[in-house]
Amino acid sequence: MNLNFNQLWRYQDDFLHGIQTTLTLTLIATVAGMLIGLAGALLSNNRQPAVRLAVRTYVEIIRNTPALIQIFLIFFVLPFAGLRLPPFEAAALALSIYMGAYTVEIFRSGLASIPKSQIEAGLCLGLSQFQLFRYVILLPAMRNVYPSLASQVILILLGSSLASQVSADELFHTAAFVESRTYRSFEVYAVVCAIYFTMVLSLRLIFVGVERIAFRWPTRR
Known part of the structure; x- marks a missing residue:
């Protein structure tokens, strides 16, 4: 197989x-x-059944259906209700709702981990x-669920x-566009794979740094 990455350089602006x-x-x-997850976690303990x-139904529906279908529903079905969103906005809304369903459970477990x-x-x-929630409940809960939140961000x-x-x-989408112009499938997707790997690795390093700075107080005496 004759590899040639030179043709991809002209599309560097598209990749960026x-x-x-x-x-x-x-x-x-x-x-x-x-924000959705934190609100949902708080409402899941509401006195009103x-x-x-409603919170449980939202979590179960979103977590048990593919994210792609949710994107399609927002992009293709909402226009029938009079709400037409551009591709980026539709994807952002769908991914936010998808992320929210998972963070509801993450925050709920974090809040439940705080001893009475x-x-x-x-x-x-x-x-x-407010002080009780901010200093006694929220910060320790965030430390407990931080690894789960970091993993969820990477999945998003x-x-x-x-x-x-x-x-x-x-x-x-950019990769598919470049591949259709250059017909260099292996080279294009190898580069894209390397970019995704670099972004994920960079995020992991950032999360490690944030954890060391924000949650460095001792947990035991």
């Missing part, structure tokens, strides 16, 4: 744009998904409800390639 779009999709889905049922005695100690110190980064199916111009 694809990388930027992929990272932007990942960032939007991560931030929105974590209907609220708890720790909460009672905070109340005895006279902390307000890799799963963003599904957005190519609705023509969102992320990295995998």
Whole structure:
């Protein structure tokens, strides 16, 4: 097999744009998904059975259906309801909802891991409800679930390639475009594979650094 990577250099701007779009999709889905997850985790303990049922239904439906179908539903079905979204926005919304369903369970397990005695100690110190949630519940819970959250972000980064199916111009869609112009399938997808690997490895290093800085207080005496 005669390999030739030289033809790919003329498309470096396309690859850079694809990388930027992929990272932007990942960032939007991560931030929105974590907000959805935190809200859902708090509502899952609501006194109203209907609220708890709504959260549980959302989690079960999203977690037990393919992300690609969810993207298709938002991109192809919502226009029939009068809401037409461009490919990037549709993919970002679908990935945010998908991320949110998983982070609901992650945050819920983190909140449940906080001992009641720790909460009672905070109340005895006279902390307000906001201070109690911020310092006594949220930060220790975040430390407990941080590895799971980091893994989920990486899965979203890799799963963003599904957005190519609705023509969102992320990295995998760019690869298909370049391959159709150069007919160098192996070279194109080898480069894309290396780019994904580099992005994932970079994210892992960032997560390790953040963990050492943000969660460095001791856990035991």
